Amino acid sequence: MTPQEAQHRITELSKQINYHNQLYYNEDRTEISDFEFDQLLQELIDLEKQFPEFLDADSPSQRVGGTITKEFETAEHEYRMLSLGNTYSPEELIAFDERVAKGLGHRNYEYFCELKFDGVAISLVYENGRLIRAVTRGDGTKGDVVTENIKTIRNIPLHVIGENVPDKFEVRGEIFLPRKEFDKINAEREANGEALLANPRNAASGTVKMQDSSIVAKRRLNCYFYQLLGEEIGVEEHDKAIHLLEQWGFNVSPTYAKCASVQDVLSYINEWQDKRFELPLDTDGVVLKVNNYDQREELGFTAKIPRWAIAYKYQAESAISQLLSITYQVGRTGAITPVANLAPVYLAGTTVKRASLHNANEIERLGLHEGDWVSIEKGGEIIPKITAVIPEKRKAAARPIAYIQHCPECHTELTRKEGEAKHYCPNHAGCPPQILGRIEHFLHKRAMDIDSLGTERIKTLIDQGYIKNYADLYELKTQKDRLLGLEMSQDQYQKTEERYLYISLLKAFFALTEGISLSAIQKFLAEEQEKSLDETIKSFELFIRKSNKKVAQNTGNLLLLKDQIHYAGLPTLEEYVPVSAVLKVLLGSRVSLEELLRVSAHCSTVHAILLELNLDLPSEVEDRIKKLKANTFQEGVISNMMEGIEKSKQQAFPKVLFALGIRNIGENTAQILAKEFKTIDSLKSATAEQLLAVNGVGETLVQSIREFFEDQENLTNIERLRTHGLNFELQEEERILASNALEGMKILASGKLNHFKRDEIIDFVEANGGTYVKSVSKALDFIIEGEDMGPSKKEKAEKLGVKLISEEEFLQMVGKN
Numbered sequence: 001m002t003p004q005e006a007q008h009r010i011t012e013l014s015k016q017i018n019y020h021n022q023l024y025y026n027e028d029r030t031e032i033s034d035f036e037f038d039q040l041l042q043e044l045i046d047l048e049k050q051f052p053e054f055l056d057a058d059s060p061s062q063r064v065g066g067t068i069t070k071e072f073e074t075a076e077h078e079y080r081m082l083s084l085g086n087t088y089s090p091e092e093l094i095a096f097d098e099r100v101a102k103g104l105g106h107r108n109y110e111y112f113c114e115l116k117f118d119g120v121a122i123s124l125v126y127e128n129g130r131l132i133r134a135v136t137r138g139d140g141t142k143g144d145v146v147t148e149n150i151k152t153i154r155n156i157p158l159h160v161i162g163e164n165v166p167d168k169f170e171v172r173g174e175i176f177l178p179r180k181e182f183d184k185i186n187a188e189r190e191a192n193g194e195a196l197l198a199n200p201r202n203a204a205s206g207t208v209k210m211q212d213s214s215i216v217a218k219r220r221l222n223c224y225f226y227q228l229l230g231e232e233i234g235v236e237e238h239d240k241a242i243h244l245l246e247q248w249g250f251n252v253s254p255t256y257a258k259c260a261s262v263q264d265v266l267s268y269i270n271e272w273q274d275k276r277f278e279l280p281l282d283t284d285g286v287v288l289k290v291n292n293y294d295q296r297e298e299l300g301f302t303a304k305i306p307r308w309a310i311a312y313k314y315q316a317e318s319a320i321s322q323l324l325s326i327t328y329q330v331g332r333t334g335a336i337t338p339v340a341n342l343a344p345v346y347l348a349g350t351t352v353k354r355a356s357l358h359n360a361n362e363i364e365r366l367g368l369h370e371g372d373w374v375s376i377e378k379g380g381e382i383i384p385k386i387t388a389v390i391p392e393k394r395k396a397a398a399r400p401i402a403y404i405q406h407c408p409e410c411h412t413e414l415t416r417k418e419g420e421a422k423h424y425c426p427n428h429a430g431c432p433p434q435i436l437g438r439i440e441h442f443l444h445k446r447a448m449d450i451d452s453l454g455t456e457r458i459k460t461l462i463d464q465g466y467i468k469n470y471a472d473l474y475e476l477k478t479q480k481d482r483l484l485g486l487e488m489s490q491d492q493y494q495k496t497e498e499r500y501l502y503i504s505l506l507k508a509f510f511a512l513t514e515g516i517s518l519s520a521i522q523k524f525l526a527e528e529q530e531k532s533l534d535e536t537i538k539s540f541e542l543f544i545r546k547s548n549k550k551v552a553q554n555t556g557n558l559l560l561l562k563d564q565i566h567y568a569g570l571p572t573l574e575e576y577v578p579v580s581a582v583l584k585v586l587l588g589s590r591v592s593l594e595e596l597l598r599v600s601a602h603c604s605t606v607h608a609i610l611l612e613l614n615l616d617l618p619s620e621v622e623d624r625i626k627k628l629k630a631n632t633f634q635e636g637v638i639s640n641m642m643e644g645i646e647k648s649k650q651q652a653f654p655k656v657l658f659a660l661g662i663r664n665i666g667e668n669t670a671q672i673l674a675k676e677f678k679t680i681d682s683l684k685s686a687t688a689e690q691l692l693a694v695n696g697v698g699e700t701l702v703q704s705i706r707e708f709f710e711d712q713e714n715l716t717n718i719e720r721l722r723t724h725g726l727n728f729e730l731q732e733e734e735r736i737l738a739s740n741a742l743e744g745m746k747i748l749a750s751g752k753l754n755h756f757k758r759d760e761i762i763d764f765v766e767a768n769g770g771t772y773v774k775s776v777s778k779a780l781d782f783i784i785e786g787e788d789m790g791p792s793k794k795e796k797a798e799k800l801g802v803k804l805i806s807e808e809e810f811l812q813m814v815g816k817n
């Protein structure tokens with residue numbers, strides 16, 4: 001390369017890198033992967049080394065990537081906040097170790113390894129034990145002051161008390177959005193039709209820089225701390241400093257390790273390669289740091305990075321697989337999500353069979369065709385994504401993927417709003433997964449709290465027409481008798497176009513014979529594929545003779561089956577036989593084949609047919625018929641269900657309001673609205689002004705409330721629920737109960753309480769203005785000590801200096817004794 005070419009390339013690279021830095025740090029978005037970015041930067045660094053005459057003091061190789069914004073006050077960092085060098089291979093890591101050894105002149109040092117958390121860096125300054133300032137990294141020298149936002153993060157200590165806490169110190173850490181919270185936020189945004197956040201890092205970074213702290217508080221950010229700085233921190237080694245942070249109540253990820261050599265570091269890297277996906281946040285590598293502070297000082301810094309630390313970054317792993325088909329999933333809100341089914345392939349520790357495709361645009365962007373070979377990549381996400389198609393491997397006749405136009409669950413024509421990426425099924429009232437979603441929400445522990453109705457059972461009740469909405473739940477008891485023996489799965493059935501009901505040969509053979517297990521029949525059928533029905537029945541006869549169990553009776557039944565199929569004259573289906581023929585054999589002269597044909601035409605299970613026929617059957621016949629069915633509802637299950645439903649009528653109004661599933665009304669909002677308006681009727685008739693006057697209510701919420709009450713079906717459901725005795729008014733005692741006695745306090749209860757059940761204490765704390773916190777941390781105002789509080793929790797609380805009070809003291813405090 002000539003100097004001129006080099007100069008040209010250096011300018012070009014600097015421009016590109018500055019552009020991507022601007023996107024990444026200031027706009028919280030990216031157009032290229034971190035790996036590609038790091039490659040550009042490396043190329044620049046290499047060229048500048050080769051042609052030092054073109055090294056500009058302003059080059060992105062010499063500066064930390066971020067800047068300060070105009071929206072916040074700025075503060076200067078006492079200690080500069082730097083970047084880290086990075087490597088992608090063990091060789092480079094060993095080269096780094098050589099440089100450290102050379103710099104120190106000996107090998108008498110240790111490394112401290114931590115994971116590289118993918119979030120945003122923050123610096124917290126404490127004076128006299130109080131958090132006085134939180135500052136972003138900014139340009140490394142000065143950053144944005146975001147103290148108010150940071151204070152909303154629950155496990156960041158506002159006060160640090162304890163022995164040996166210096167008068168002044170600084171801690172640094174990485175703010176992150178736990179992946180679970182990220183998914184939750186995106187699910188909500190999706191339900192509200194808002195644009196989705198791209199990844200947890202960008203979301204965390206954007207949140208830290210928000211202007212409204214109350215929104216920040218809702219985002220449930222978290223922070224891991226990894227550095228302690230100050231004039232008199234009293235320790236000389238990084239591991240000791242980390243232990244101090246832990247003692248003082250800072251959240252330190254327990255994933256660190258001290259390593260005696262670079263070989264140990266490599267084992268640490270290996271150990272976390274796959275395990276890191278189990279952590280609650282995204283990580284993109286490992287940071288290794290020389291443990292001793294004097295040695296760090298000796299090694300020093302370059303303009304941008306310390307010479308005593310480096311990041312080893314895991315490359316996103318990729319693999320190649322073939323697209324088998326696409327499944328379209330219908331979400332609770334009716335949103336359609338296409339998922340690619342792939343030929344199984346091993347990738348980053350797991351066998352991958354599916355990849356997310358997001359929406360029709362993504363399929364179009366990839367130019368996906370049927371049977372395409374695709375590259376898939378797994379970053380932090382659990383489900384990998386398709387990054388590209390390999391066109392050379394495409395068959396000439398392959399057709400492009402045609403996006404579905406009808407709901408795969410209810411066949412309603414899909415809609416797509418102007419400017420939205422997702423397709424929706426508009427059939428809210430009749431589409432089974434949407435009904436299921438609403439009912440599941442209604443039953444939720446924090447809503448109506450009916451736990452005797454799992455997803456499978458609700459699905460069964462919906463699929464078989466017992467419930468269509470939550471109000472129907474309270475009328476189930478009138479159908480109690482019909483529920484006994486209801487089948488949980490309908491997989492064994494098929495319907496022909498003429499609507500005749502068929503059952504799998506497997507179930508039919510199983511019910512018509514005695515002494516032969518289901519798995520034996522399964523194995524037999526697996527070997528009989530591609531034979532006609534007659535041939536299969538014939539060879540099953542042989543099979544029975546060979547097995548030598550109840551031969552006469554079993555083969556007799558098979559003969560009868562053949563006759564009945566013949567009389568019925570229905571079309572033949574591979575591996576299925578008409579239910580009417582099978583039942584005729586089992587029921588004998590109790591009912592005619594014509595009657596069975598008639599009934600089975602409008603029923604979709606054996607259970608439904610028998611309900612309609614209403615026969616009195618001896619138990620041995622019932623037992624045989626049971627063999628046709630899958631799992632069924634039993635006596636105990638049904639009475640449990642009924643009890644749970646009955647008990648739920650006592651749930652308080654805020655719970656009921658939450659359970660209704662009004663868009664954008666979460667648990668907290670439901671509580672606030674219930675307290676404010678006291679009855680469903682006054683909420684319904686509230687004007688926009690009245691609603692907006694309530695703290696936390698915005699335009700979107702007003703809109704959702706209006707839409708909900710404009711829907712006639714919702715009004716009917718509320719009336720029905722009211723008739724069944726559900727609470728649509730705040731009870732007198734709840735009005736009295738609620739107070740501001742715990743305003744601003746963070747509280748945790750541990751051990752068994754006498755006056756409250758597990759979740760009740762949470763509601764109680766919140767109803768009185770407090771915040772319930774789920775883990776022991778410095779930020780707590782106190783812990784209510786119940787019976788048998790765990791000793792380790794108690795120890796931790798004492799170590800952090802969090803006060804413990806008894807349940808009695810607590811009740812006195814809120815004036816309820």
Ligand SMILES: NC(=O)c1ccc[n+]([C@@H]2O[C@H](COP(=O)([O-])OP(=O)(O)OC[C@H]3O[C@@H](n4cnc5c(N)ncnc54)[C@H](O)[C@@H]3O)[C@@H](O)[C@H]2O)c1
Pocket residue numbers: 020021023024025030031032033034035037038064065082083084085086114115116117118119120121122137173174226287311
């Ligand atoms: N894709 C893009 O367009 C684009 C653009 C700019 C930057 N980037 C990426 O962002 C990073 C840029 O570098 P950077 O300077 O922001 O960060 P860095 O990768 O140089 O590392 C320094 C940062 O790592 C973080 N960190 C996480 N865990 C840590 C631990 N245990 N100990 C110490 N620090 C820890 C800290 O926030 C620290 O500020 C690179 O990974 C780069 O690929 C990507």
Ligand SMILES: [Zn+2]
Pocket residue numbers: 330407408409410411412425426427431432
């Ligand atoms: Zn649908």
